[in-house]
Amino acid sequence: MSSTLFTGGVIWTGTGDSDALLVTDGVVRALGAQAVELATGIDCERVDLDGGFLMPSFGDGHAHPLYGGLEAVGPAVRGCTTIDEIVQAVEVYAEAHPDEEWIVGASYDGSLADGGLFDARWLDAAVPDRPVVLRAWDYHTLWCNTAAIERAGITADTPDPVLGEIPHRPDGSVLGTLREWGATDLVMNVMPPRDERERIAALGTAADYYLARGVTWVQDAWVEPHDVATYIAAARQGALRMRFNLALYADPRHFDTQIEQFAASRRAVEDAGSPLLTARTVKFFADGVVENETGALLAPYCSGLHSHSRGQERSDSGQNLGMQNWEGDSLAEAARRVDELGLQIHIHAIGDAAVRQALDAIEYTQERNGSRDRRPVIAHVQLVDDTDVGRFAALGVIPNMQPLWAQMDALMTVLTIPRLGVERADRQYQMQTLNRSGAALAFGSDWPVSSGAPLDGIAVATSRRTSDGQPDGGWTPHEIVPIEQALSAYTTAVAYQAYAENTWGNVTPGASADLVWLDQDPRNTPPLDLPGVGVRATYVRGAQAYRADNGRDRP
Template structure:
């Protein structure tokens, strides 16, 4: 099928294959191509051929592709670099789209910046009954505390405003929002959550983890039309970033229906590997026919479940075995008792689902590893370790527990930019000894674990080159620290590319169809403006995507 012309640099094909006429095979010529293969070899190629269904016919020299596609149309790439489509193994697609349609505080350097942004947003959106946003980080603001409802009232007092922290594990409400949620000094902390209070016991406006549900219950429900706008915005950015596949960490019934609808209509411009959020009513409905291993030419799958063990490090909600080094009275928050979370894991495994559990603190990771150790053998007939169960984040792990990932057969699903975003506070939280088991990519790789890399967007940027840069340099975009933060845990460039391609595909049971550019796989690839393997590692985050192709269809082109 013929790629559809794009009118501007951010244009995305709304229906990238639905109405395009059939055509002969296609060959890319004069490419500076790189791909890994199933033997972990980095291969170079100058030509790539694929058929009109989007399957790769040949990869190699011009002579090799010409032999497989003698009557193809040819596209001259003029020496530009071609890579396999990148895969984000942990993101929140609808969360990304919501952030793109709400107040984005990720760039706020100070509390004053955030308050001004809230004021400006309120003025620009007078018809919104509720104001919502995301991205604040009190660590960057150097407050030494959380912000307060009183401070937010100074920006917006006449309407409720609810602003999620950058990690999504805490939220900041103004007084009007707390009133609508019924939060008073007498409101108890819910299980797995915390209402931040002042010295007199009054709620200050910040709600951590499960306490956020108090506000979530009174937020206006999203309509299907709004959900479609959100999904469209997310898919647009995903294509622009060079992601051809994403693992969506928490899908509900309505979102599943939209994904299937978009796939049926030719509007799903990235592959989505879905994880059902929790094992409650949505799981009961979605799992009635068992795991959906593939749908619409591998565009969609729903064969995993996403659960939560604990909170996040930045809000001190991550569950630790010993108290926080910078808050000795706190161990963080385990969301559930061992028996309860293990029962949830049991229910998902019993249904034949891959289980992917959020665990950030060492106590959270240990709780989940203990559950896997008990349950995987029990459900051998349902797939057992072959289902490739995962720990999402595996962020701070007791050094003695790292080896258990390999022996039990658990995939560490990790996000490299978390290290470079958290390095301003992580060691303060856990101290100099526990930090040795944190963001420990090299230690995991050395023992033979396959790391599935992602970003956790919108917690972090959806740009995968930020993740590759962080994995290789252990530095932020400004090159700090000069020697890299715990650089002994860095990846090589080849390893970083693999964790965003083949190993991410493997973690989603899709390594036979995606993750590399090999004969018979889908022609999911990107064209970028620089050569990763010849440029300085410090500049990898500057790589720009020129084209994104999914199944041989161009879904993004920068003009």
């Protein structure tokens, strides 16, 4: 029996404070005076919190850890602030890797080109003789050079595929930007697969990243069959080091064949026997993203900044309403069939029309399949119509939202607001409205789309301001989430989403000791200073999974 006593700081249980915590064999045994008393006279490691703050570790309710880990393998384009910097980073990488047949990277800033439209010829200047494929930071868009476009067999005469768009230059030639799955798959399907050792290592990179930020559970929100195999291999090699739940990707183009695979994938994960790995969820995309005008809206986009895809819906006046990936009642019926398998429904819905379709699908599922503890999730919820706000609580739907996005950054000002208009843009990310409605608000990051550090997101949730403090008083300040509620949305609420509220997400006797030790109390820290709060250590089942020597070093 091994025990650890934590004292010398504030211990936040999720509902209150204590000054001592005893952990035995990875489980919370006692708090306060009882913890000190039980630790007396036994062989016990003692940890002095040095005035710091110990709390339940964070969970990330919506992310893409495998993709995030793989970003470290390709050209370093995420930090580039100009198109020229991206092209230079690709050129440097290509010169350093002359034997790589394809140059693959992510995540470039889609706001750097007008309308988010990037030209293949810009990449051709750096690498003309090998395919180059870069994912945008939204992961719904590819920027390819001419060699990649040609390898995919895309020509000026290639029609827009189902659920995709191929933008063209004014002369009719293919531009080099591909939007949404139907188009991006044309290139992805001809790319050589990543080496499996590289993919397993990427999960280790993701674990390093998350544990350094106090995160011990992640919902991988887009998992295909080969990804399941990678996770199982990593689990068997002991390479996971933190908790993952897999959401199996449901594609409307292939759903009837996929549905047969979902139960088999769940069984394969269960057979792997890892306490760190589960596969309980299925992920649906109801729509795309506003920045591509593929997020599905109830009222038309107001910009017309790019030519419309044939896959997009139109209003009676012919204006663009975005793209609904599942036609008619197909999402509702697919959700019902997934629910019949006992799997959790997790739906990406950005626009207000997509949110309504997702709610309708969940309501239909409940009516047809009857009552059970299903905890359906709608992720992102960028726009929700006023008439639909109350349906989240009524249907028991968890809105998993990305608080970092609720700020007036370049993505918002350059790409989003011009497409929505100011009045509609000011109704985005109604986190506190949904919270007050009684919905079980949970947070996620969508990493690597955006930062996976919970404190970065909590800084925005509690201020609605950018890192430089704009605007003064916060954008739509009535949606500011109080600090303890924001902490709970990244801990206990995510544990509830994971069906794990009795296992982790709080510090109570009998719970797994999944903990994060911060160097100061975030509740007493100005919101804009929260990203600088140091993670001193992270614990999974009582074992130290990460430690920073000075409390601030993070990979």
